[in-house]
Amino acid sequence: MVEGESQPRKDAQPAAQERSAAGLGGxxxxxxxxxxxxxxxxxxxCQGAVFAPPQSPLWAxxxxxxxxxxxxxxxxxxxxxxxxxxxxxVVAIGPLRIARFAGGRHANGNFPAVNPNAFADGADQAAAVRALIGALQSGRPEIDMLAFERQREAFQQCANPLLAFPHSASPNLSLAVDLSEGFDKLLRDKRRRRRxxxxxxEAAGGYRRLTAAxxxxxxEVLELLFAWKSVRLNRMGVHDIFGSDQVRASFRRLFVSALEEPQPSFFLHALEVGGKIRAITCSSRTAESIICEISTFCEDELAYASPGDFLFYENIAEAAAEGLAxxxxxxxxxxYKRLWCDVETRHADVFIGLTPLGRAAAQANFAVAGVKRAIKQNPTLAKLARRARQMSAKSQAQEN
Known part of the structure; x- marks a missing residue:
C-alpha cells in the first residue's frame, strides 16, 4: 500500500479550525x-505531563x-x-484515511502526553479515549481508523490510557542495554574486540566522535544518513522510508530546533575516521535513557572494522558515565543489537475503526500484525522473508 497526502472525501464535512465533543466521566x-x-x-x-520523545512538543x-x-x-x-x-x-493508504502518531513509521516507543494527576484517582482511562473518538467522529468524519502503533505500556511509572482499548503485541521487539551495574560489566567479553x-x-588515520552542534x-550529517540509508534499503528490497522530501525536512527541523535547548532532547553523533565520517547515530533523551532512534554506517573500505559498533561503544560509555539506567x-x-542488549520490551498496537470501512480495516490490521509477529519470531520464516525481499529488489534492479 502507498501512503499519500489525505484529501477530503465527498462525505467529509468542511474543515474546521477546532472541533470539540463532551465525553462521559467528566x-x-x-x-x-x-x-x-x-x-x-x-x-x-505537555507541561507537567509524561510523554515519550516522539510525542514531545519539539517532535510535533x-x-x-x-x-x-x-x-x-x-x-x-x-x-x-x-x-x-x-x-x-492523517494519511491516505488506499481508500482509507488513517490518523496515527506524528512521524508515522519513524515514531517508535510511543507514549502520548499524559497528565498523571488526571488518572491518579483510578479514573476511567477508556472514557478519555472515547471522548477522543467522539470528537474525531464529529469533527473529522472522513477519518476511518486510528492506528496507534509501537506504544509503550507504561512510561515513567505512568500507565498508557490508549491501551484501555483492545490491543495486541507489536511485531517487533525493542532492545536495550541495562546500565545499572556500570559499563565495566558490559566489557567483559568485548575488550579484545575493542582493542x-x-x-x-588508528591505522586508518585516527578517529574522533563528533556531535552535530x-x-x-x-x-551535513543528515545528508550522509539519507544517502547511506537509501542505498542499503534499496539493496534489501525495502521501501526507503527516508526518501520523501517531507520526511527529510521534518528530520532537519527536529535536530536543528533541538540545538536551541539547554540539553538537546534530540541529537546527532558521527564517527570520523581518517578525516571522513563513517558512522552516524540519531538519538533522543529521556530522564533515564538515551534512545538510538536511527543508526547507519558507510559501506566503504573501512566497513570491515565495524565503525557503527565502535560508535555504539562510545555512545553507551557516555550514557553510563552520565548515570543513566x-x-x-x-x-x-x-x-548487532543483540551483541549489547540484555533487555527486551514488547510494544503494543491499537487499531480503532471509526467508520464501517475503518472497523474492517482495524480487524485486518490486527490480523496482519499477528502474521508479521509469527514470522519474526520464527528464524526460518524470517530468513525466507528477507531472502524474498532481496530477490525482488535484485529483479527490479535488473529490469530497470
Missing part, C-alpha cells in the same frame, strides 16, 4: 488543526509544520484540567 476533547495556536496549546498541555512541531488539515492536535481534559494530548497526522578496532581506526553540521536501541531485533 472528559471533553478538542481536535485542532496543527497550526501555530494549536501547537502552542499542545506545548502547554517538526513533523506537523505545513501539514494543514492533515496535522491534528487532540486535547482531552477531565473536569477542565489537561488529561491527555496527542500529536497526530582490535582501536588498532584498525550547528545547523550546517546537522544538515539504559541505552535503548529502539525497535527492531537485529544481531
Amino acid at each position: 472528559y471533553s476533547a478538542r481536535i485542532l488543526v496543527a497550526e501555530e495556536e494549536a501547537l502552542e496549546a499542545y506545548r502547554s498541555a 512541531r517538526a513533523w506537523l509544520r505545513g501539514q494543514g488539515r492533515n496535522g491534528l492536535i487532540a486535547l482531552i481534559q477531565r473536569r477542565g484540567a489537561p488529561a491527555l494530548a496527542l500529536a497526530l497526522e 582490535r578496532q582501536l588498532r584498525q581506526m 550547528s545547523k550546517e553540521e546537522v544538515e 539504559f541505552y535503548d536501541f529502539g525497535v527492531g531485533d537485529e544481531l
Whole structure:
C-alpha cells in the first residue's frame, strides 16, 4: 500500500479550525488543526505531563509544520484540567484515511502526553479515549481508523490510557542495554574486540566522535544518513522510508530546533575516521535513557572494522558515565543489537475503526500484525522473508 497526502472525501464535512465533543466521566476533547495556536496549546498541555520523545512538543512541531488539515492536535481534559494530548497526522493508504502518531513509521516507543494527576484517582482511562473518538467522529468524519502503533505500556511509572482499548503485541521487539551495574560489566567479553578496532581506526588515520552542534553540521550529517540509508534499503528490497522530501525536512527541523535547548532532547553523533565520517547515530533523551532512534554506517573500505559498533561503544560509555539506567536501541531485533542488549520490551498496537470501512480495516490490521509477529519470531520464516525481499529488489534492479 502507498501512503499519500489525505484529501477530503465527498462525505467529509468542511474543515474546521477546532472541533470539540463532551465525553462521559467528566472528559471533553478538542481536535485542532496543527497550526501555530494549536501547537502552542499542545506545548502547554505537555507541561507537567509524561510523554515519550516522539510525542514531545519539539517532535510535533517538526513533523506537523505545513501539514494543514492533515496535522491534528487532540486535547482531552477531565473536569477542565489537561488529561491527555496527542500529536497526530492523517494519511491516505488506499481508500482509507488513517490518523496515527506524528512521524508515522519513524515514531517508535510511543507514549502520548499524559497528565498523571488526571488518572491518579483510578479514573476511567477508556472514557478519555472515547471522548477522543467522539470528537474525531464529529469533527473529522472522513477519518476511518486510528492506528496507534509501537506504544509503550507504561512510561515513567505512568500507565498508557490508549491501551484501555483492545490491543495486541507489536511485531517487533525493542532492545536495550541495562546500565545499572556500570559499563565495566558490559566489557567483559568485548575488550579484545575493542582493542582490535582501536588498532584498525588508528591505522586508518585516527578517529574522533563528533556531535552535530550547528545547523550546517546537522544538515551535513543528515545528508550522509539519507544517502547511506537509501542505498542499503534499496539493496534489501525495502521501501526507503527516508526518501520523501517531507520526511527529510521534518528530520532537519527536529535536530536543528533541538540545538536551541539547554540539553538537546534530540541529537546527532558521527564517527570520523581518517578525516571522513563513517558512522552516524540519531538519538533522543529521556530522564533515564538515551534512545538510538536511527543508526547507519558507510559501506566503504573501512566497513570491515565495524565503525557503527565502535560508535555504539562510545555512545553507551557516555550514557553510563552520565548515570543513566539504559541505552535503548529502539525497535527492531537485529544481531548487532543483540551483541549489547540484555533487555527486551514488547510494544503494543491499537487499531480503532471509526467508520464501517475503518472497523474492517482495524480487524485486518490486527490480523496482519499477528502474521508479521509469527514470522519474526520464527528464524526460518524470517530468513525466507528477507531472502524474498532481496530477490525482488535484485529483479527490479535488473529490469530497470
